[in-house]
Amino acid sequence: MIKSRIDTIEIQSRTLGKTMAVTIYVPTNFCEGLPVLYFMHGRSGxxxxIHALDIQTVADRMIADGRMKPMLIVCPRMEDALGLGAFEDYFFNEVMPIVEKQYKTSVRCIGGVSAGGFIALNYAFRHPYLFERVGGHMPAIEDVLDDDDLHYFGTSEQWKANNPLFLVQKCTLPSTMEIYLDAGSEDEGGFYRGCAQLAERLAVRGVLVQNHLNEGHHTIDYIKAHLEEYLMFYAK
Structure with a gap:
């Protein structure tokens, strides 16, 4: 038996002009052709x-119990940029090709927590035929632009152009795409409201979506409490 492991690769990014790290969960008895989950961290992460959530331990246990099919889980460093501009180019033109060439992956999923959930939904809606399943876990989606967030976008028009709540009204999503949304009922950002709005707009368009309102706050402990549910969704 070849045990699971966490790989760390360093990408000399031409797009960003610096070295960027990516951590990757490689399951027990790894073989080519496994699905891959790109899992995005939050704003300060x-x-x-991958270590903070103890993904290796959780995924190993779930695979051994038959509750999750083996898959690669990739956590790229995205800094505090909401995945915009050059960081989007870096992800699609460097992270994905390098990972998928090295590990010979198959279908793709994308998800993330907090700001990482915003990134995952934004990328999936603007590149809809690249991802099979998509998750936003306490995702930072709002229908009003916070003044503190304006510097990420530059203009309100750019905010709208990247906001999943507005993107969903004009993009065409494949009938096979599945989307998972969730947030805590005491989320300090009130992101459960954005989840409810987005789920309603997706359902109207016939998209397969599930939205979960759970107990909890906007914390890493909330994510830990529901990690198994997320992995069952991505790796079913």
Whole structure:
């Protein structure tokens, strides 16, 4: 038996002009052709989210119990940029090709927590035929632009152009795409409201979506409490 492991690769990014780290969960008895989950950290996080959530232990247990099919889980460093601009180019033109060439992956999923949930939904709606399943876990989606967030976008028009709540009204999503949304009922950002709005707009368009309102706050402990549910969704 070849045990599971966490790989760390460093990408010399031409797009960003610096070295960027990516952590990757490789399951027990790894073989080519496995699905891959790109899992995005929050605004103050980095690729070490794979350790903070103890993804290796949780995924190993679930695979051994038959509750999850083996898959790669990739956590790229995205810094505090909401995945916009050059970071989007970096992800699609460097992270994905490098990972998928090295590990010979098959279908793709994308998800994330907080700001990472915003990134995942934004990318999936603007590149809809690249991802099979999509998740936003306490995702930072709002229907009003916060003044503190304006510097990420530059203009309100750019905010709208990248906001999943507005993107969903004009993009065409494949009938096979599945979307998972969730947030805590005491989420300090009130992101459960954005989840409810987005779920309603997706359902109207006939998209397969599930939205979960759970107990909890906007914390890493909330994500830990529901990690198994997320992995069952992505790796079913």
């Amino acid at each position: 980095d690729e070490s989210i």
